[in-house]
Amino acid sequence: MQVYRLDLSKAVLIAGPTASGKSALALELAQKTGGIVINTDSMQVYRDLRIITARPTVEEEARVPHRLYGHVDASINFSAGAWVADAEKVLAEARAAKRLVVFIGGSGLYFKALTRGLSAVPPIPAEVREAVRARLERDGVEALHAELARRDPVSAERLKPRDRTRIARALEVVEATGRTLPSWHREGLPPLLPPGEFSALFLAPDRDQLYARIDARFDAMLAAGALEEVAALAARKLDPLLPAMKAHGVPALIRHLRGEITRDQAAEIGRADTRHYAKRQFTWFRHQLPEFEWVAPEAARGWVATVSGPPPSLRGE
Known part of the structure; x- marks a missing residue:
């Protein structure tokens, strides 16, 4: 796969399967251009799930502005429509400041809502x-x-x-x-970023290498306190149908906390669920958002290494 040079005068969209290196790529690009990173992942919006969803660390978030991370309580049935409303405000803020916006995540529906629009279903009481x-x-x-x-x-x-x-x-x-x-x-709502207003890439790593990274990352999350994080969430006794309660690894770890399965069994279920999700992400983006350029992670990193700053249009020149 070959990467083209993305047009930095437009919004940059970085998608890809879980554990493909999206967050590191977005962080480096935003650092080099003075940009803003905007979360486009439906699970990383929840403040209760920093570890189990592999959100950027506090240190990483301090290096460049990060928006729409951990700003929603797990008790909220957050939707793509609510995310679009939040993203519209952040996009306006970034444009007023003439800063590059980097939308990054793995939620295909969020990217589709961003670039294709969304149905007009009103909030449900x-x-x-x-x-x-x-x-x-x-x-x-x-x-x-x-x-x-x-x-x-x-x-x-x-x-x-x-x-x-x-x-x-x-x-x-x-x-x-x-x-x-x-x-x-x-009755659809218009897209925030119509065609011509964004450049988009999908990180497409080797499948076997990706699955190995997923397994290693899940183990690392457990070592970093994911079980304790899930225990705190379980203690709230929220509706199990809420999105936050179905984040990858959460249901299995809750079963372990209840004594139904061992920690090792819960970890294997979490790893397997995440691998299956990554497979679905490949399929979804291929069929639903063909405008995304598929790029090997190393090619994308090579391109970002050549970036030296924002284009004149974002410097006010």
């Missing part, structure tokens, strides 16, 4: 969400899927009958708005 979740626990996912088939047959048809999270989400939307998800999806 907490009481509606809680009522649907209570029914899910009381009646079971099959009963809710049957109800969804009556009220939103299009969504019910495309969802697996045991997909608890998405079935609950689809029912919440119908309950709160009286309209189905597909009808909302037809």
